[in-house]
Amino acid sequence: MIFLTTAPEHLADVEAALAREVRLAELVDVVVAVASPMAEVAEPAGFGELTVTVDGVTADLDWAESLPPVVLARPLPFDESNLLTLIYLRLGNWEKAYEHAAPKRALSDDVDLLNRLQGGVPLAAVPGAPLNDVGSFDHYRRWHNRAVALHYGQLPRPANASDLQAAYQQAIAAAPDAEWRAFSTKHYATFLLDNGQLSVARQQLAAALALENLSKAARYELLSVETGVLLQQLTVPYDADLLTETKDKLWQVLQYYERQQRPLNAALTLLDAAQVANFSGSFAEALGYLNRAVAALSQEDAPELLANAQYRKGVLLFTWAQNGNPQFYRGALDAYLQALKVFTRNEAFPVFAEIQHHLGVIYSEIPDEAKKKSIWAAVSVSSFNQALEYFTRETHPYEYATICNHYANALTKYPLTLKTDKFAKALGLYREALAVRTAAAYPYERALTLLNFLEAAWEVNLEHDPAPENLLAEMTRYAEEMPDLVSDAALAATAREHLGRLAAVQLE
Numbered sequence: 001m002i003f004l005t006t007a008p009e010h011l012a013d014v015e016a017a018l019a020r021e022v023r024l025a026e027l028v029d030v031v032v033a034v035a036s037p038m039a040e041v042a043e044p045a046g047f048g049e050l051t052v053t054v055d056g057v058t059a060d061l062d063w064a065e066s067l068p069p070v071v072l073a074r075p076l077p078f079d080e081s082n083l084l085t086l087i088y089l090r091l092g093n094w095e096k097a098y099e100h101a102a103p104k105r106a107l108s109d110d111v112d113l114l115n116r117l118q119g120g121v122p123l124a125a126v127p128g129a130p131l132n133d134v135g136s137f138d139h140y141r142r143w144h145n146r147a148v149a150l151h152y153g154q155l156p157r158p159a160n161a162s163d164l165q166a167a168y169q170q171a172i173a174a175a176p177d178a179e180w181r182a183f184s185t186k187h188y189a190t191f192l193l194d195n196g197q198l199s200v201a202r203q204q205l206a207a208a209l210a211l212e213n214l215s216k217a218a219r220y221e222l223l224s225v226e227t228g229v230l231l232q233q234l235t236v237p238y239d240a241d242l243l244t245e246t247k248d249k250l251w252q253v254l255q256y257y258e259r260q261q262r263p264l265n266a267a268l269t270l271l272d273a274a275q276v277a278n279f280s281g282s283f284a285e286a287l288g289y290l291n292r293a294v295a296a297l298s299q300e301d302a303p304e305l306l307a308n309a310q311y312r313k314g315v316l317l318f319t320w321a322q323n324g325n326p327q328f329y330r331g332a333l334d335a336y337l338q339a340l341k342v343f344t345r346n347e348a349f350p351v352f353a354e355i356q357h358h359l360g361v362i363y364s365e366i367p368d369e370a371k372k373k374s375i376w377a378a379v380s381v382s383s384f385n386q387a388l389e390y391f392t393r394e395t396h397p398y399e400y401a402t403i404c405n406h407y408a409n410a411l412t413k414y415p416l417t418l419k420t421d422k423f424a425k426a427l428g429l430y431r432e433a434l435a436v437r438t439a440a441a442y443p444y445e446r447a448l449t450l451l452n453f454l455e456a457a458w459e460v461n462l463e464h465d466p467a468p469e470n471l472l473a474e475m476t477r478y479a480e481e482m483p484d485l486v487s488d489a490a491l492a493a494t495a496r497e498h499l500g501r502l503a504a505v506q507l508e
Contacts, residue, residue, distance in 0.1 A: 001027060001028075001029055002027060002028045002029065002049075002050065002087055002090050002091065003028075003029050003031070003049045003050070004029065004030050004031070004049075004050045004051070004052065005030075005032075005033050005049070005050070005051045005052070005365070006030060006031070006032060006033065006051070006052040006053075007030045007032075007033055007053055007054065008032050008033075008034075010052045010053075010078065011030070011032055013078070014030060014052055014083065015030070015148045016080075017083050017084060018030075020080065020084070021084065024087070027087075027091060028087060033051075050083075050086055050087070051233075052078055052083070052092075053075070053078075053258075054073045056075030056076050056078045056082075057075060057076050057077075057078045057082055057083050057086060058074050058075040059072065059074075059086055059090075061179060061180075061183060061217075061229065063183075063217045063218065063221050063453060064260070064262060066090070067089065067090075067114055067118060068113075068114055068117035068118055068152060069144075069152075069183070069187055070110055070113050070114050070117065070145055070148060070266070071140075071141040071144050071145055071180075071183075072086075072107070072109070072110050072141070073106065073110075073137075073138060073141070074137055074141070076107070080100075081100045081101070081103055081104065082100075082104070082107065082256065084096070084100040085097050085100040085101040085104075085107060085111065086396065087216075088100065089111065089114065091490075093277070094111075094115050095109050097115075097253050098112075098115075100109055101238065108191075109127075110145075112124065113127070113145065113149060114154070117148070117149075117152050117153060120154055121154060122153075122154040122155070122156070123149060123153040123154060123155060124447050125155065125226075126146065126149045126150060126155070127142060127145045127146045127149055128142075128146065129141060129142070129143065129146060129167070129170075130142040133176075137176050139172060139174050140174040140175050140176055140180060143168075143170040143171035143174055143259060144167075144168075144171035144180075144183075144184050146166035146167045146171075147164060147168040147170075147171055147184070147187070147188070148187065150163060150164040150167060151164055151168075151187065151191050157334075161195070164191065165188075165191075165411070168184060168187070168188035168191065168497075169188075171184040171188075171380055172184045172185055172188065173203075177213070178208075178211035178212060178213050178214050178218075179214065179215060179218055181208060181211065182208045182211065182214055182218040182219075182222055183203050183218070183222075184207040185205065185207070185222065186208075186222055186225055187223055187300075188204055189201045189204045189205050189208075189222075189225045189226075189229070190225055190228075190472075192204065192231050193225065193232065195229050196232075198229050198232055198233055201225070202226065205222050205225060205226045205229070208222050209222050209223070209226075216256075220252070220253060220256040223249055223252060223253055223256075224253045224256075224265075224269075226249060226298075226470050227246060227249050227250050227253055227269075228272075230242065230245065230246040230249065231246060231272055231275065231276070234246065234276070234279060234439070238279050238280070243276060243279060245282055246276050247273070247276050247277075247280075250269055250272055250273045250276060250496050251273070253269050254266055254269045254270065256317050257269060262357035263296045263299065263300060264296075264297075264300055264302060264305065266296060267292075267293045267296040267297045267305065267309065268290050268293075268305070270289045270290070270293035270296070271289070271293050271308070271309060271312055273289045274286040274287075274289035274290045274312060274316065275502075277289060278316060278319075283316065283319075283320050286316055286466060286474040287313070287316060287317070287320075288312040290309060290312060291313070293309045294306065294309045294310060294313060297309050300360070303341075303342050304342055306341035306342075307338070307341065307343055308338045308339075310335045310336070310338040310339040311335070311336070311339040311343065311351065311355065312335075313331075313332075313335040314332045314335035314339060314355070315332075315335040315357065315358075316332075317329075317332035317335060318332040318336075318358050318361070321362075321365070322361075326365060326367055328369070329362050329365055329366045329367070330366065332358070332362060333359070333362050333366065334363075336355050336358060336359055339351075339355060340352065340355060345386075349390050350390060352386075352390075353386065353387045353389070353390035353391055354387070356383040356386040356387040357383070357387035357391070357399075357402075357403050357406070359379075359380075359383040360380045360381075360383035360384035360403075360406065360407060360410060361380075361406050361409075362380075362386060362408060363376045363377070363379045363380035363383060364376070364377065364380045364409075364410030364413045364414065365410075365412075365413065370415075372407065372413050373414070373415050374414075377414040377415060380410055380414070384403060384406070384407040384410065386402055387403050388400070388404075388407075391403055393432070393435075393436065393495050397436045397474075398436065398442075400432075400436060401433040401434075401435075401436035401437050401442075401445070401449075402433075403443075404429045404430070404432040404433040405429070405430065405433040405437075405445075405448075405449050405452065407429050408425075408426040408427075408428075408430045408433070408452065408456065409426075409452060411423070411425055411426040411429070412426050412455075412456050412459070421431070421439050421460060421461050423456050423457070423459040423460045423461075425476050426456045427453060427456060427457060427460065427471075430449055430452055430456065431451040431453075434449055434450070434453070436450055439481070439484075439485055443485040443486055444485070444486050446485055447482055447485040447486050447488070447491060449480065449483075450478045450481065450482050451491070451494060452496050453475075453478060454475055454478060454479060457471060458501075472502060472505065472506065475498065475502055476499070476502050479495045479498040479499045479502065480495070480499065482494070482495040483495050
């Protein structure tokens with residue numbers, strides 16, 4: 001529904017314009033403004049509101065981003081074509097919007113820019129820098145639209161970052177009031193965030209939030225971008241004050257989106273809140289946020305976002321299960337399988353491979369009756385192999401080593417078979433991991449893999465090994481190396497135990 005407020009003297013003209021199109025009046029709620037000196041100024045209800053006054057027809061600033069952030073001339077002279085163009089833009093009827101904008105070259109160009117940005121279609125042209133009208137609203141909007149086109153548009157080659165930043169800076173400097181300055185700042189800060197310029201983004205946001213006469217919508221939208229910056233600044237070891245600040249601001253943003261009835265934005269905020277809760281070690285709180293996000297996204301037509309929420313839920317439950325809570329493996333499995341409906345091998349191979357890596361671990365660890373363990377083992381092997389098709393030693397050495405280590409761990413848990421020695425096969429995978437996990441690059445990871453290797457090596461059937469002394473010598477080297485990698489008393493004690501056992505074997 002489109003909401004249109006009009007002065008009494010324009011009511012007849014508005015109704016006549018709506019009558020031009022079949023049943024259009026059913027989609028537009030017209031309210032006649034009654035001037036009152038005691039009337040309070042209300043917050044805009046959001047995208048969709050139009051106002052017709054003696055000055056012309058204007059549209060509310062679109063903080064909800066229902067369309068790309070292109071700024072139209074303001075106000076447009078009130079006539080039938082301008083009014084119907086704005087209405088059809090808000091209804092998403094591009095054919096009708098083009099038709100009614102056609103007589104006005106500038107408006108037609110703006111509609112075309114909106115449509116191309118919305119559909120990801122290559123731009124016909126990037127709006128040029130304004131050469132005159134300094135101090136006018138049109139001067140501001142032309143700089144803003146140039147920045148938006150360079151930022152979000154499909155261009156023959158990537159935009160020059162300095163040109164893009166200069167356009168945003170010019171728009172912010174030329175903004176006619178605090179609200180428009182905040183609008184341009186939001187998108188400029190988003191660009192800075194996406195390009196890792198976090199400190200500059202925070203400076204821009206702080207300057208905008210300090211402005212007087214900002215609407216609540218502007219403050220919350222700027223705060224939303226700021227939470228994205230704060231999330232990027234959270235690194236291990238996590239700063240407790242920064243975690244608290246991020247959590248508090250995410251909660252404010254979440255409440256704003258819920259009041260505005262914007263479920264997609266609220267769901268995305270819940271995903272971020274889950275991440276912060278996870279960083280804080282609050283697994284139950286994080287799971288609660290993720291379940292709320294999944295429930296909200298299940299009601300929307302957003303399969304990619306829903307799959308992302310399921311993926312994050314799977315990661316959380318997988319991590320929780322790995323930390324001594326195996327009962328959560330089944331929940332992680334269910335979430336990952338839901339995510340794989342969208343993150344397929346053909347459409348999203350990196351995410352698909354990462355999920356397969358975790359599934360390989362889950363299938364080897366999931367509690368179940370003994371007779372089903374062989375089935376789980378076969379599925380686990382398939383998952384690890386699919387993960388290794390993407391994460392190869394040449395392209396992703398660190399991930400390759402991690403998967404090889406986990407695959408080897410899983411092999412030691414599979415049921416025994418008559419035809420193959422699962423422990424000998426595990427040693428081969430540990431050796432692959434150790435080739436990447438060198439003492440210089442990854443001492444801690446190498447120490448853990450050496451420990452895994454030694455424990456599995458004791459289970460190898462040496463009767464089928466033509467040179468068992470070679471394996472014993474390898475085990476001795478690894479046990480001697482372990483204490484030098486990391487300062488860990490427990491690890492050193494374990495290494496001494498292995499060396500003692502090896503000495504006893506060699507004396508036999």
